[in-house]
Amino acid sequence: MIVTRSWLNNFIDISEVSDDKLYETLNSIGLEVDSIKKYNIPQKVVVGKIISCEKHPDADKLNVCQIDIGSGVRQIVCGAKNVVDAQYVAVATIGAKLGEDFEIKHAKLRGVESEGMVCSASELGLPDIGDGIMILDESIGELVVGKDLNEYEKIADTVIELELTANRGDCLSIHGVARDLSAALNIPLNKFDYESQNSEKIGIARIAKLTKKGIIPASLQYVMANIDDLHTSLLFSLRLAFIKEPQKDSISSILKYITHCTGVILRAYDISSIDTEEDKLEIKVTNDDRVINIAINGEIQSQVGINQNEESMAHDNASIVLFESSYAHPEDLVDVVAEKKLKTDELYYNTSRGSEPNVCFGVQYLTYLLETYTGCTLYDGTISLDEEQEDKIITITTQEISTLIGNEIEK
Amino acid sequence: MENLEKMIEKADSLEELEKVRVELFGKKGALSKEFAKLKDVPGPEKKAFAEGLNQNKVKLQTLFDERYTTLKKEEIEKLLKAETIDVSLYGNLGEKGALHPVMATMDKIIDYFVALNFAIEDGPKVEDDFHNFEALNLPKNHPAREMQDTFFCKDGAVLRTHTSPVQIRTMLKQKPPIRMIAPGAVFRKDYDLTHTPMFHQVEGLVVGEKGEVNFANLKSIMSEFLHYMFGDVEIRFRPSFFPFTEPSAEVDISCIFCEAKGCRVCSHTGWLEVLGCGIVDQNVFDAVEYKNVSGYAFGLGVERFAMLLHKIPDLRMLFEGDTRLLEQFR
Structure with a gap:
């Protein structure tokens, strides 16, 4: 499990807590720290705004850019293809040291003056986030031309790798680790709450209907969205790279991001891949000898907590997507999977250790991300199936604890 | 004539x-x-x-x-x-054997606990599911079983993945109080810089009347033991999880390579993990039908201790039988 300081900051204010204190606290609450790494962006690497970008007169693969770096406009020659799409970029200005023997100096590239370098993530010592230069966007914070990149805490982040023990499914998310830190450091945990901002919408209930057969020991919640202007923001790419889980497309990036952030299991179904009559969807949940099957319009599309039919899995080319957040009890899952030798997908690692039971949290976070970072519009409301759950109560006396540890504890 | x-x-x-x-x-x-x-x-x-x-x-x-x-x-x-042999002649075959560093380390560990009146117990290396997992609060299909890459036989028997089944055998055979260690070989299917398919553990178990044995006792014994093994080092107990103990702790010593300044061996943390321990989980006592008892258990990897004591960089070197290494232990 990998967490980052700025990501934890979403849920708990640890700005006053040093990296050393964080390391010590995590270790002392049973979340063993495997490694802790602070990413530092070299000095004199700043936010630059591309004013113009033209082809180099003597080189096919080079572009000549005029870039505002706050202290003035500089002409910089850049070889990356994607610079033509960029507005804001990371510029290593004259004097920046990108390595022990690599200092940015005045240069002439095929006869054209160049005063700096437009950087890729890996050139700045960050994990690789794909081909070309790193295109900056507002997901890392307000972009101020000329500001040192090292001041963006979401880029110059501290990445902490935890070695979780098998009993800590609750800490397989940023929110889960923040929850434990909140208790240990006595800092309040920020409650995440988000209401959809879009008011003109068709209700999801007019299209989809959820029915169940038998007793379903699971929780499910669905939302639907029209997919539009889907892209992976820099923050998502960077954080997914920090946690070593880069994804192929934007939908899987968002799902991975949310599951890692909230601990809630999310799946996405491409509606166009499912046979529909008059655009109606019937989601039927059945308990078939302890396997909870989700059938959409008569065909089984997933087994809760276990796997999903690849054909209905949504990718970036989907136009309407049904999102599902789910929870099933890990002790039920491990038994039924072993007994029936069921095929499991990568989410099973989380579900078999216990994913976040608050399915609503996952859906709210999804709504927030889709409305904030994409052009997707959501259908109104959610449809859900909630399992009645009683709070677990553990009874223990201070006397019992004292006997166990052989020491009096302060009340 | x-x-x-x-x-x-x-x-x-x-x-x-x-x-x-x-x-x-x-x-x-x-x-x-x-x-x-x-x-x-x-x-x-x-x-x-x-x-x-x-x-x-x-x-x-x-x-x-x-x-x-x-x-x-x-x-x-x-x-x-x-065929005359002149026994008074000076020979050129001065080669004498020596204990393998792993065995020598094991002896050193055993010496400590024997002096504290711990009995030495042994058990079979081919175990059944009950002793290796079930009785140790590792139910079937539990993700914690994945912590141990097990060698399975066709009939369901396993090569013991830890020395902990000896605890179960001893408790089933004897009545409390118990004070034992179980040194021996264990098996896991893993092979890299820090793992070999066969290695050695020393397991310890102390059981007494309820309330008689607690975490403070465990902490004091483990601290003293680690000072005996590694000399003047700092010791840190970190909460952890083992299915058979609750609460559980992993124990670190300050890095003996860099004097806790941070180096490659300690991953720049200044600490080296050396053993696991905890208060015996009630489910383990239930499995052997012990009532009104409390106890602690600990386990350590002998190879890890040998590597740290002799500053051997790669675990596999201990099993390659290279005489250039072994000759250094005469």
Whole structure:
């Protein structure tokens, strides 16, 4: 499990807590720290705004850019293809040291003056986030031309790798680790709450209907969205790279991001891949000898907590997507999977250790991300199936604890 | 007659003497021929002739025996001379064996606990599911089983993945109080810089009346033990999880390579993890039907201790049998 300081900051204010204190606290609450790494962006690497970008007169693969770096406009020659799409970029200005023997100096590239370098993530010592230069966007914070990149805490982040023990499914998310830190450091945990901002919408209930057969020991919640202007923001790419889980497309990036952030299991179904009559969807949940099957319009599309039919899995080319957040009890899952030798997908690692039971949290976070970072519009409301759950109560006396540890504890 | 005597005297090896024996005393030998003449000797002379023959035979036989003894003696002397060993000579084979560093480390660990009156227990290396997992609060299908890459036999038996089943066997065999250690080989299917398919553990278990054994006892014993093994090091207890103990702790010592300044071996943390321990989980006591007891357990990897003690960088070196390494432990 990998967490980052700025990501934890979403849920708990640890700005006053040093990296050393964080390391010590995590270790002392049973979340063993495997490694802790602070990413530092070299000095004199700043936010630059591309004013113009033209082809180099003597080189096919080079572009000549005029870039505002706050202290003035500089002409910089850049070889990356994607610079033509960029507005804001990371510029290593004259004097920046990108390595022990690599200092940015005045240069002439095929006869054209160049005063700096437009950087890729890996050139700045960050994990690789794909081909070309790193295109900056507002997901890392307000972009101020000329500001040192090292001041963006979401880029110059501290990445902490935890070695979780098998009993800590609750800490397989940023929110889960923040929850434990909140208790240990006595800092309040920020409650995440988000209401959809879009008011003109068709209700999801007019299209989809959820029915169940038998007793379903699971929780499910669905939302639907029209997919539009889907892209992976820099923050998502960077954080997914920090946690070593880069994804192929934007939908899987968002799902991975949310599951890692909230601990809630999310799946996405491409509606166009499912046979529909008059655009109606019937989601039927059945308990078939302890396997909870989700059938959409008569065909089984997933087994809760276990796997999903690849054909209905949504990718970036989907136009309407049904999102599902789910929870099933890990002790039920491990038994039924072993007994029936069921095929499991990568989410099973989380579900078999216990994913976040608050399915609503996952859906709210999804709504927030889709409305904030994409052009997707959501259908109104959610449809859900909630399992009645009683709070677990553990009874223990201070006397019992004292006997166990052989020491009096302060009340 | 003189001829025959000369033949005996002339023989100068046991082989030649044997030939002479056949020529003289054999069925078709010289003597037999003389005796055959007896039937042609006229009656009155017969007696004297026969006596003469017998005397000669005895004479020859005596001569032969003497010669045989002399030659035999010469032969032995010759052999002795050829094979003489001068035990006072200085030898060039100064090679003597030594304990393998893992075994030497194990002995050092055992010495400590034996001095504290711990009994040494042993158990089978091929275990069943009950002793290796079930009784240790590792139910079937539990993700914690994945912590241990197990070698399974076709009949469901396993190569023990830890020495903990010895705890179960000892508790089923004896009544509390218990104070034991179980050193021995364990098996997991893993092979890299820090894992080998076979390695050694030392397991410890103390069980007493409820309330008699607690975490404070465990902490003091483990701290003292680690000082005995590694000298003046700092010790840190970190909460952790093992299915068979609750609460559980992993124990670190300050890095002995960099004096806790941070180096490659300690992943720049200044700490080295050396053992796991905890208060025995109630489910384990339930599995062996122990009532009203409390206890603690601990386990450690002997190879890890040996590597740290002797600053051996790669675990696999301990199993390669390279004499250049082993010679250093004479």
